Amino acid sequence: MKRPDFQNLVVFYLLMSMEILFSNTSIAQSNFFQSAKEPTKKRILLVTGLHAYTEIGSFAVLYPVWYAQNSSSKFHFFNDFGNWGNVDKYGHSYTAYQLSKVSSDFYQWAGVPKRKAAIIGSLVGLSYQSTLEVFDGFSNGYGFSWGDMLFNTLGSGLYLSQELAWSEQKLIPKFSYHPTKYAALRPEILGSNQAERFLKDYNGQTYWLSFSPKHLAKNSSFPKWLCISIGYGIDGRIVGDQISYTSIEGITYNSKQQYYLSIDLDLKSLPIKNKTIKKIIGAFNYLKIPAPTVSFQKNKIQFLPIYF
Numbered sequence: 001m002k003r004p005d006f007q008n009l010v011v012f013y014l015l016m017s018m019e020i021l022f023s024n025t026s027i028a029q030s031n032f033f034q035s036a037k038e039p040t041k042k043r044i045l046l047v048t049g050l051h052a053y054t055e056i057g058s059f060a061v062l063y064p065v066w067y068a069q070n071s072s073s074k075f076h077f078f079n080d081f082g083n084w085g086n087v088d089k090y091g092h093s094y095t096a097y098q099l100s101k102v103s104s105d106f107y108q109w110a111g112v113p114k115r116k117a118a119i120i121g122s123l124v125g126l127s128y129q130s131t132l133e134v135f136d137g138f139s140n141g142y143g144f145s146w147g148d149m150l151f152n153t154l155g156s157g158l159y160l161s162q163e164l165a166w167s168e169q170k171l172i173p174k175f176s177y178h179p180t181k182y183a184a185l186r187p188e189i190l191g192s193n194q195a196e197r198f199l200k201d202y203n204g205q206t207y208w209l210s211f212s213p214k215h216l217a218k219n220s221s222f223p224k225w226l227c228i229s230i231g232y233g234i235d236g237r238i239v240g241d242q243i244s245y246t247s248i249e250g251i252t253y254n255s256k257q258q259y260y261l262s263i264d265l266d267l268k269s270l271p272i273k274n275k276t277i278k279k280i281i282g283a284f285n286y287l288k289i290p291a292p293t294v295s296f297q298k299n300k301i302q303f304l305p306i307y308f
Contacts, residue, residue, distance in 0.1 A: 036111030043110035051103065055128055059135075071140050078136070078143020083241050085234035085257055089151040090207035092129065096155030097173045098286055100125030104159070118163035126156040170215045172266065174208040174229065174288040178308040185238050185247055206233040206307075208288045210264040225269040229288060231260035235297075262293040262307065 036043055104121025108114055129152035137144030162169050180203040183190035191197030210227040213220055237255040238245035246252045268282035293307035
C-alpha cells in the first residue's frame with residue numbers, strides 16, 4: 001500500500017508561500033525582510049521555530065487523515081520499489097530538494113553563511129522526510145521504505161552538493177502536471193476531484209531536471225536563462241504494483257514509462273530589471289513551463305507541440 005505524499009507538499013508550499021511573501025513589493029523594503037549580513041540570534045531562533053511549528057503542526061493536522069484507519073504495529077519495512085513506475089520516488093527526491101532549498105534560503109535570511117545554511121537546510125529537509133518514513137514504519141497500512149529514503153537522500157544531496165561545489169544550482173529539479181482519464185477508474189486511489197488528482201494521480205505527474213547549456217560551455221552564445229529539460233513520467237498505471245489493469249468494462253490498460261526532452265526557463269536568471277518582480281517570478285522556479293516536447297516510449301517517439 002502506498003501513502004500519498006500530501007504532507008510533504010503541504011509543508012513545502014507553506015514555506016514557499018513565506019518565501020514569496022518576503023519578495024512582496026509592499027513589504028520587502030522593510031529591514032526585517034532583508035537578509036542579515038551576519039548571523040542574528042533572534043532571526044535564527046525565529047526560523048528554527050517557524051520550521052518546528054510548521055512541521056509539527058502539519059503532523060498534528062494530517063496524521064489522523066493518513067493513519068487513523070490503520071492500526072499501529074511494531075516497526076517494519078515495506079519494499080515498494082517499482083510501484084507506480086517509481087514516479088513517487090522522484091516525487092520524494094523533488095520534495096526533499098525543494099524543502100532543503102527553501103529551508104536554506106530562510107537560514108541565509110537569518111544571516112547564516114551560504115555554505116553553512118545549505119548544510120542546515122539539507123538536514124532539515126532530509127530529517128522531515130525521514131520522520132514520515134518512521135511514522136510509516138509503525139503503521140500496519142504502510143511500512144518504512146528504503147526506496148523512499150534513498151530518493152529523499154538523493155534530493156537533499158543534489159541541493160547540498162551543488163551549493164558546496166558551485167555555490168549555485170545548475171541542475172534544477174522541476175515539476176509539471178496534466179489531468180488524465182485514469183483517475184476516474186480508481187478515484188479512491190487516484191483522486192475523486194482535481195485537487196486530489198494533482199497529488200495522487202502519478203500518471204499526470206512529470207518530474208524534470210533542467211539545466212542551461214551555458215553551464216556546459218561557458219563561452220557559448222546560449223543565454224543562461226534558456227534550459228534543456230529532461231523529464232520522466234508514466235502513463236496507464238492504475239494500480240501501483242501492477243503493469244496491467246482491466247476495467248469492469250473489459251478494457252485493458254498497460255502501463256508505459258515515458259521520457260521527455262523539452263526546453264525550459266530558469267526563472268531566477270531571466271533578465272528582469274525590477275528586483276522585486278524578478279524575485280516573485282523566480283520563486284516559481286520549481287515548476288516546469290509548458291513547452292514543445294519530444295516524448296520517448298518503448299519503440300515510439302512523439303512530438304508534442306505543448307506539454308504540461
